[in-house]
Each structure stands twice: as structure tokens, then as C-alpha cells.
Amino acid sequence: MSFDCAIIGAGPAGCAAALYLSRAGRTAVLLDRATFPRRKTCGEGIMPEGVEVLRELDLYAEAAALGRTFRGVAWTTRDGRHASCRFPAGEGLAAPREELDHLLLRRAAAAPGVRVFEGRAARGVERTAEGVRVSLDAGELSARRLIAADGASSPSLRALGVPRRAPARPRFGLAARLKGVGTGDLVEVFLIDGGELYLTPLPGEGRVAAALLLERRALAPAPGVREETFWRLARAHPALRERLRRATLDTPVAGLGPLAAAPSRCEDGPWLAAGDAAGAVDPLVGDGIGLALRTGRLAAEEIDAALRGEGRHGRYTRRRRELLRPKRRLARCVLALSRRPLLARAVLAALRAYPPAFSALLAG
Numbered sequence: 068m069s070f071d072c073a074i075i076g077a078g079p080a081g082c083a084a085a086l087y088l089s090r091a092g093r094t095a096v097l098l099d100r101a102t103f104p105r106r107k108t109c110g111e112g113i114m115p116e117g118v119e120v121l122r123e124l125d126l127y128a129e130a131a132a133l134g135r136t137f138r139g140v141a142w143t144t145r146d147g148r149h150a151s152c153r154f155p156a157g158e159g160l161a162a163p164r165e166e167l168d169h170l171l172l173r174r175a176a177a178a179p180g181v182r183v184f185e186g187r188a189a190r191g192v193e194r195t196a197e198g199v200r201v202s203l204d205a206g207e208l209s210a211r212r213l214i215a216a217d218g219a220s221s222p223s224l225r226a227l228g229v230p231r232r233a234p235a236r237p238r239f240g241l242a243a244r245l246k247g248v249g250t251g252d253l254v255e256v257f258l259i260d261g262g263e264l265y266l267t268p269l270p271g272e273g274r275v276a277a278a279l280l281l282e283r284r285a286l287a288p289a290p291g292v293r294e295e296t297f298w299r300l301a302r303a304h305p306a307l308r309e310r311l312r313r314a315t316l317d318t319p320v321a322g323l324g325p326l327a328a329a330p331s332r333c334e335d336g337p338w339l340a341a342g343d344a345a346g347a348v349d350p351l352v353g354d355g356i357g358l359a360l361r362t363g364r365l366a367a368e369e370i371d372a373a374l375r376g377e378g379r380h381g382r383y384t385r386r387r388r389e390l391l392r393p394k395r396r397l398a399r400c401v402l403a404l405s406r407r408p409l410l411a412r413a414v415l416a417a418l419r420a421y422p423p424a425f426s427a428l429l430a431g
């Protein structure tokens with residue numbers, strides 16, 4: 068079997084790439100080792116720029132029916148200082164990942180020129196004279212180009228011999244859905260010792276997505292006992308002790324890390340990497356899904372240009388860097404605040420006093 072493009076990984080990045088390639092009249096094969104619907108460790112909120120891509124793909128109405136909108140972000144420091152901000156434009160959307168990703172996959176499977184194989188892991192990738200050969204658990208397929216969209220650990224980039232590096236102070240994520248937690252229409256962020264807790268309102272009375280982003284030291288002394296660690300850290304914040312008293316788990320606690328690992332390069336010859344495979348921004352900016360959709364779109368544009376003979380090596384890397392720059396800047400600022408409680412207090416007080424600064428920060 069031969070295609071214009073093989074896409075490994077059918078998360079938001081892979082599905083967006085397949086849908087945009089189809090719009091460009093290309094053939095693509097989209098592979099995922101999982102059978103959908105599958106779970107994904109995530110805080111489940113899509114920021115307004117990601118929501119725009121769903122609109123562009125005519126997916127918004129169906130995605131919105133699965134989820135709940137939110138209008139901004141609120142921050143609370145360890146000593147209870149509080150500041151909140153509404154998005155300057157648009158609104159966010161929170162939806163259970165297994166449902167959202169399944170919707171994207173079904174749309175990709177229905178798109179002209181796209182073949183989808185679920186439950187088929189890519190076992191190896193080789194460059195050939197014509198492009199790439201992907202070996203599967205049974206059989207193989209070839210394509211003129213490849214998009215690696217296989218998530219934060221990207222086995223396909225490993226198979227291509229591309230090294231991956233975690234940040235110097237690695238962070239780890241724990242996520243679960245909770246019931247019995249009152250919320251409004253904001254994502255709430257609570258600074259805790261060694262990280263942050265995010266609560267994102269989901270459809271269903273008192274249902275939220277909860278994500279903890281933590282430094283390694285915060286996971287000690289029980290790194291293996293996820294559920295215990297999750298409740299110990301979440302309830303350690305004074306503002307949450309009472310609020311989470313009656314909360315229960317709606318899903319098991321899932322873990323992932325180290326976060327924000329990045330490959331040494333995200334394009335070379337016939338392949339490009341998109342989404343987390345190309346290097347994630349720390350999830351504290353809450354925009355991994357949006358960036359996966361947007362880099363999936365960018366990868367499809369560059370592959371289409373390359374197949375027309377108009378590709379230029381390095382252009383995807385530059386365009387992707389531009390796209391990520393404001394998010395990386397925001398991640399650096401927020402991480403600095405999360406690690407310095409006194410500074411966080413002062414900055415939150417300033418943002419409260421001057422809300423437009425908060426909006427500008429959120430808008431990147």
C-alpha cells in the first residue's frame with residue numbers, strides 16, 4: 068500500500084494533519100496503536116485558538132455538544148490570593164478526551180483519501196528512495212512523506228534515530244476526572260508546593276477534569292501510589308480542603324512524564340513531527356491540544372507544498388517555532404511564579420489591579 072503521507076498517531080495532531088491533507092486532495096494513512104475511544108492523561112481544556120481550528124474543520128458544533136465552554140482562567144496562590152481573567156476573545160471548550168479524540172478520528176476516517184487503521188502500532192520507520200516505509204505489527208506500508216504525531220514519547224522519532232531530551236527540572240502530570248466539585252465558567256489554577264492543580268469544568272453536575280503538574284520532589288515519598296499522592300497534594304491547598312471534601316474519582320488517576328521533552332529536530336528529509344512528538348510546551352499553558360491541532364495543520368501544509376515541489380527545508384521548523392513562541396514565553400513566566408510564592412503573590416496582586424495585563428498574558 069502506498070500513500071502521499073503516512074501519519075503515525077491519531078491524537079489531535081495526527082487527525083488534524085489527515086483532515087487538512089484530505090482538503091488539499093492528498094491521500095493519507097492514519098495509524099494508531101490504540102483502539103478508540105481511548106483514554107489520554109489530560110486536563111481536557113481547549114484554549115480559544117484551538118477552538119478556532121475546530122471551527123475551521125467544521126467540528127465545533129459536534130465537539131461543543133460533548134463538552135462545556137469556559138471563559139477564562141482564575142489563579143489562587145498558596146496563601147489564598149486570587150486573580151482571574153476572561154479571555155480577551157473567544158472561549159475555551161472542555162470535553163472528555165476519549166470522546167473528543169474519537170470524534171476527530173471518525174471525521175478523519177470519513178474524509179476523502181484518508182485510510183485509518185486503529186489498533187495497529189508502527190514498529191519501525193525507514194527512509195527509502197521514494198520516501199518512507201513503516202513496518203506494522205503485521206505487514207508494512209510506504210508513503211512519500213511521514214508525519215510523526217505519536218505523542219510525547221514518539222516511538223517513531225526514536226526509530227528514526229532522533230534523540231529526545233527532557234527539561235533540566237522535569238515535571239510530571241497526574242490527571243483524573245472528579246465528581247462532586249462545584250465550579251463556574253473558569254479554569255481554576257491553584258499553586259501548591261512543588262506545582263499546580265488545575266480544575267476545568269466539564270459537562271455534568273459537579274464534574275471537573277483535575278490535573279496536577281508537579282516537580283519530582285512533590286511526588287515523593289510515594290511516587291508509585293498515584294491515587295494517594297493525588298488526594299494528598301490536591302487537598303493540601305487551603306482553598307481546596309473543604310471544597311474537595313466530598314469529591315470522588317470519576318476515573319482512575321493517570322500519570323505521565325517527564326513533561327515537555329523535545330526531540331533534537333522536528334523535520335528531516337521526508338518526515339515532519341507534529342503535536343507533542345515535535346516537543347510539547349509544559350501543559351501549564353493548557354494549550355497542548357490547540358498546539359497539536361495547529362501544528363498538525365502546519366505539517367499538512369508543508370507536506371502538501373513539498374509534494375508540489377515547493378517545499379523548503381527548515382521552513383516548517385521556523386513556522387512551528389513562531390507558533391509556539393508566545394506559549395513558551397507564557398510557560399516560562401508561569402513556571403517562575405509557581406516556583407516563587409512571594410513573587411507569585413506580588414504578580415497576582417498587580418494583575419488584579421490591572422486586568423488588561425492579565426488578558427495580554429493569556430493572549431500570549
Ligand SMILES: Cc1cc2nc3c(=O)[nH]c(=O)nc-3n(C[C@H](O)[C@H](O)[C@H](O)COP(=O)(O)OP(=O)(O)OC[C@H]3O[C@@H](n4cnc5c(N)ncnc54)[C@H](O)[C@@H]3O)c2cc1C
Binds near residue numbers: 076221344
Ligand atoms: C497532566 C496533563 C494535563 C494536560 N492538560 C491539558 C489541557 O488541559 N489542555 C490542553 O490543551 N492540553 C493539555 N495537556 C497536553 C495534551 O494532552 C497534549 O499536548 C495533546 O494530547 C497532544 O496531542 P498529540 O496529538 O500530539 O498526541 P497524543 O494526544 O498523545 O496522541 C498520540 C497518539 O499516538 C499514538 N501512538 C503512540 N505510539 C504509537 C505507535 N508506535 N504506533 C501508532 N500509534 C502510536 C497514541 O496511541 C496516541 O493516540 C495535558 C497533558 C498532561 C500530561
